[in-house]
Amino acid sequence: DAKTTQPTSMDCAEGRAANLPCNHSTISGNEYVYWYRQIHSQGPQYIIHGLKNNETNEMASLIITEDRKSSTLILPHATLRDTAVYYCIVSCTSGTYKYIFGTGTRLKVLA
Amino acid sequence: EAQVTQNPRYLITVTGKKLTVTCSQNMNHEYMSWYRQDPGLGLRQIYYSMNVEVTDKGDVPEGYKVSRKEKRNFPLILESPSPNQTSLYFCASSPPPGDLTGELFFGEGSRLTVL
Numbered sequence: 294d295a296k297t298t299q300p301t302s303m304d305c306a307e308g309r310a311a312n313l314p315c316n317h318s319t320i321s322g323n324e325y326v327y328w329y330r331q332i333h334s335q336g337p338q339y340i341i342h343g344l345k346n347n348e349t350n351e352m353a354s355l356i357i358t359e360d361r362k363s364s365t366l367i368l369p370h371a372t373l374r375d376t377a378v379y380y381c382i383v384s385c386t387s388g389t390y391k392y393i394f395g396t397g398t399r400l401k402v403l404a
Numbered sequence: 405e406a407q408v409t410q411n412p413r414y415l416i417t418v419t420g421k422k423l424t425v426t427c428s429q430n431m432n433h434e435y436m437s438w439y440r441q442d443p444g445l446g447l448r449q450i451y452y453s454m455n456v457e458v459t460d461k462g463d464v465p466e467g468y469k470v471s472r473k474e475k476r477n478f479p480l481i482l483e484s485p486s487p488n489q490t491s492l493y494f495c496a497s498s499p500p501p502g503d504l505t506g507e508l509f510f511g512e513g514s515r516l517t518v519l
Binding site (some may be wrong): 308328329334335336338342351380391392393394395396397 | 463
């Protein structure tokens with residue numbers, strides 16, 4: 294099962310771009326990269342996902358390296374409401390069909 | 405409105421008293437899953453189900469049971485709860501993992517305390 298590695302915590306100034314890295318060096322060719330965030334103890338919320346091309350939606354952008362071993366979630370203009378724990382996960386599509394969450398990155402947006 | 409509903413949201417119980425946490429989704433999703441969340445440990449998968457009558461163990465299945473008799477429901481059963489099962493529990497559903505639109509939808513969580 295492909296696992297991910299993320300920094301434990303990061304700070305970002307309000308209004309600046311927040312760049313959250315994720316390493317998934319054992320990802321398989323047909324596995325997607327997903328990003329979720331969790332605010333306090335609420336249920337995690339989907340942000341974005343991708344296979345190999347960069348993706349953008351109204352919340353964020355996802356940049357996946359050409360070798361697919363790492364990715365970066367970009368929140369273009371971070372606000373205080375973006376303070377949360379961000380999880381990068383890889384969906385396992387062969388064998389176990391698990392979504393494996395790690396401990397994520399605790400992002401704190403500073404005023 | 406698309407949603408995953410868990411009940412109860414909060415529960416305090418005693419060791420050994422069987423309990424069931426219900427989970428229901430209205431999106432006709434094939435895939436459903438249970439997670440527990442403990443401080444410093446992130447989200448850990450307990451059980452998942454690929455479809456009706458198809459369930460499999462996650463990373464921390466000990467002490468839990470599940471069933472999937474209907475597509476929309478995926479209850480989590482604690483036959484004999486113990487204090488180490490005190491945790492925040494989340495149910496989630498999605499189309500099949502790896503599907504182009506296979507995002508997970510989470511419930512609001514059930515905070516369980518076992519005394």
